[in-house]
Amino acid sequence: MNRLIKNCTAIMTGRRDEPRSPATDIRIENGIITEMGILVARPGEAVTDARGCVAYPGWVNTHHHLFQSLLKGEPQGLNQSLSAWLASTPYRFRGAFEEDTFRIAARIGLVELVRSGCTTVADHHYLYWPDMPFDGAAILFDEAEKLGVRFVLCRGGATQTRGLEQDLPTALRPEKFDSWMQDVERLTGQYHQPQADAMRRVVMAPTTTLHSTTPQELRDSARLARALGIRLHSHLSETVDYLDAARAKFGMTPLQFCAEQEWIGEDVWFAHLVKLLPEEIALLGAAGSGIAHCPQSNARLGSGIADLVSLEQAGVKISIGVDGAASNEAADMQSETHAAWQLQRARKGMLAQPHYAGGQFEGGGDAATIEDVIRWGTSGGAEILGLATGELRPGMAADIAVYQLDDPRYFGLHDMAIGPVACGGRAKLKAILCQGRMIVDNDAIPGMDCAELGQQAAEAVKRLQHRAGVR
Numbered sequence: 001m002n003r004l005i006k007n008c009t010a011i012m013t014g015r016r017d018e019p020r021s022p023a024t025d026i027r028i029e030n031g032i033i034t035e036m037g038i039l040v041a042r043p044g045e046a047v048t049d050a051r052g053c054v055a056y057p058g059w060v061n062t063h064h065h066l067f068q069s070l071l072k073g074e075p076q077g078l079n080q081s082l083s084a085w086l087a088s089t090p091y092r093f094r095g096a097f098e099e100d101t102f103r104i105a106a107r108i109g110l111v112e113l114v115r116s117g118c119t120t121v122a123d124h125h126y127l128y129w130p131d132m133p134f135d136g137a138a139i140l141f142d143e144a145e146k147l148g149v150r151f152v153l154c155r156g157g158a159t160q161t162r163g164l165e166q167d168l169p170t171a172l173r174p175e176k177f178d179s180w181m182q183d184v185e186r187l188t189g190q191y192h193q194p195q196a197d198a199m200r201r202v203v204m205a206p207t208t209t210l211h212s213t214t215p216q217e218l219r220d221s222a223r224l225a226r227a228l229g230i231r232l233h234s235h236l237s238e239t240v241d242y243l244d245a246a247r248a249k250f251g252m253t254p255l256q257f258c259a260e261q262e263w264i265g266e267d268v269w270f271a272h273l274v275k276l277l278p279e280e281i282a283l284l285g286a287a288g289s290g291i292a293h294c295p296q297s298n299a300r301l302g303s304g305i306a307d308l309v310s311l312e313q314a315g316v317k318i319s320i321g322v323d324g325a326a327s328n329e330a331a332d333m334q335s336e337t338h339a340a341w342q343l344q345r346a347r348k349g350m351l352a353q354p355h356y357a358g359g360q361f362e363g364g365g366d367a368a369t370i371e372d373v374i375r376w377g378t379s380g381g382a383e384i385l386g387l388a389t390g391e392l393r394p395g396m397a398a399d400i401a402v403y404q405l406d407d408p409r410y411f412g413l414h415d416m417a418i419g420p421v422a423c424g425g426r427a428k429l430k431a432i433l434c435q436g437r438m439i440v441d442n443d444a445i446p447g448m449d450c451a452e453l454g455q456q457a458a459e460a461v462k463r464l465q466h467r468a469g470v471r
Contacts (some may be wrong), residue, residue: 001091003028003436004041005402007051010417011036012371013392014057014378019371020417026055028398031197031436035394046226050402053430054417056374057390058119058399059333060381063154063233063271063292065090066123066140069104069109070460071326082239082301089326091172094127096467099134101460102127106143109331113322114445116177116332116426117401119149119434121220122292122321122385124233124271126156126207128180129173137187143198148439150198150399152385153191154205154233155184177217181224188228196388197397197435205233209258210245218261231386233266233292237280238272239303255280264289267382271321273311274304276313281307285314290384295339296330297323305347306378308340309367319381322371337377338424344368364370370418403427404443 004027011021027045041047068090077089082247097105113121123146127136136216138154156461157180161172164256174322192202203226213221226230226393236242237254246254254274258264263285266446271289276284284291293306320340324332347362382390403420405427410419420427432440439445 001046001357001436002030002044003043003046003048003433004039004436005048005050005055005400005431006041007049007240008055009050009052010054011392012056012402014375014390014416015393016375016379021376026392026398026400027069028433028436031398033392033396033398036392048402050430052406053402053404054419055392056117056303056401056403056420057378057392057435058401058432059113059117059337059377060120060319060385060387060390061118061321061333062122062269062319062381063323064113064121064123064168064331065324065326066106066109066121066125066392067097067127067136067393068326069105069112069331070101070323071324072329074326077326077450080205080301082303083241085301085327090324093464093468094172096464097127098467099139100465101314101464102134102136103139103143104453104456104460106140108340108453109319109325110143110147110149111445111453112332114147114149114432114440115429116334117403117420117429117432118333118388119399119432119439120152120381120385120387120399121149122152122154122203122233124154124156124205124235126158128157128175130175130179137191139444141191145199146439147445148434150200150387150389150434151268152203153187154203155187156205156207157301158207159214159217177213177220181221184224185228188230192228192230194229196386198387199435203231203233203384207235209234209236209263210242210249210254213252215257215261218263224260226267226290231269232263233269233271234263235272236270237275238298240275241266241355243275253277253337255283259283259287269317269319271323272298272303272306274298274306276307281310281314281316284311284316288317290317290319290385292319292321292432293340294323294328294336295329295343296336299330299339299343300327305326305341305343307347308344309348310421317380317384318376319384320377332426333377333427334420335424337373337421340376341368341370341373341421370421373421398433400431400433401429404430
């Protein structure tokens with residue numbers, strides 16, 4: 001259906017050169033934005049009255065673990081840093097997932113994202129072990145299709161385990177490399193769409209580059225991915241443990257190791273990148289690789305704050321991901337972008353020194369603008385994923401979030417356009433469109449009963465706790 005979004009109070013484009021559009025109206029034909037300006041409705045054209053609303057590109061979430069949506073606030077891991085948290089929460093519970101609990105977890109995470117204005121989700125799905133009784137990838141694609149969002153399956157996996165996993169359940173047994181690669185080929189053939197406006201993509205994504213495979217397997221996975229025409233993704237340098245492990249195992253930095261295994265380039269992006277040495281930032285930038293910045297998870301686990309300003313200046317592509325809900329109890333893109341805006345400023349402010357000690361600035365209030373954060377969370381993510389989305393301009397896919405800022409949280413704003421990021425919370429959605437299709441209408445997802453989903457979640461948590469032996 002062709003549609004006209006009419007009377008927007010403001011339009012944020014996600015573009016670097018023109019972050020705000022002077023237009024008030026957006027015309028959509030066959031899933032594509034065809035005009036922006038002051039437009040007149042045509043006969044038979046559906047009209048969305050966006051009076052009092054602001055329009056953003058749909059958010060592009062470049063790193064998630066949807067299965068963790070049933071592990072929010074898990075007590076044993078709540079006050080742990082990364083390594084201890086991995087053992088306490090996701091690895092302890094992963095063997096407790098069955099098909100029904102996995103599907104409910106995926107649905108919760110996707111619904112949470114959509115209700116924040118997200119239209120593209122890249123899920124780093126590493127819940128694999130030999131002879132699994134269900135196909136998690138099929139469930140993820142199915143749930144995403146039902147909601148009408150773009151879905152990128154980052155097919156995780158491991159052929160070896162870390163010491164912290166040795167005494168954990170059978171579900172932690174590693175896969176055989178050949179079986180894993182065969183499954184990547186199967187998934188690519190079954191789901192991957194190469195076109196720029198794809199609704200489905202597949203990515204090669206070992207769980208970690210340092211711990212999950214051998215160096216030769218890592219090289220082979222990169223070569224297979226490129227032969228298949230798919231991108232590459234993994235965790236890297238989330239904490240200082242990565243620096244220690246890379247030096248102890250390989251005598252080099254984490255990024256040097258990845259580069260030697262051909263895991264660097266414009267088709268590669270890494271989650272986190274909190275603990276990088278200056279030479280690693282330069283190496284990433286020269287290669288045109290990207291980051292999925294996960295500020296809330298990095299803060300929750302005490303990992304630190306990635307230096308997005310230095311990374312972008314070096315040429316690294318910047319995007320935003322929410323990470324798993326087990327380390328980020330608010331796994332949505334509005335709260336994530338709000339945190340990204342604030343924490344980049346906090347990071348710079350922490351470096352401030354008094355003038356008598358050689359300091360040159362007072363604080364970090366200029367470290368990142370709202371426009372920067374919107375660009376990172378929209379067109380930045382689309383560029384990393386190789387999609388023609390993330391910008392509001394003619395010729396782009398019509399992935400659009402229309403926020404109705406009628407909550408007291410947004411009252412008193414001098415600039416309504418910045419509200420969804422600057423004020424945090426969850427803004428009411430007048431509409432969300434993905435490829436021009438209405439997937440949220442007047443703050444409701446068609447066919448979605450959130451109260452029922454909440455009840456299903458509560459029951460699923462009890463089943464997980466029982467299966468994991470929680471008393």
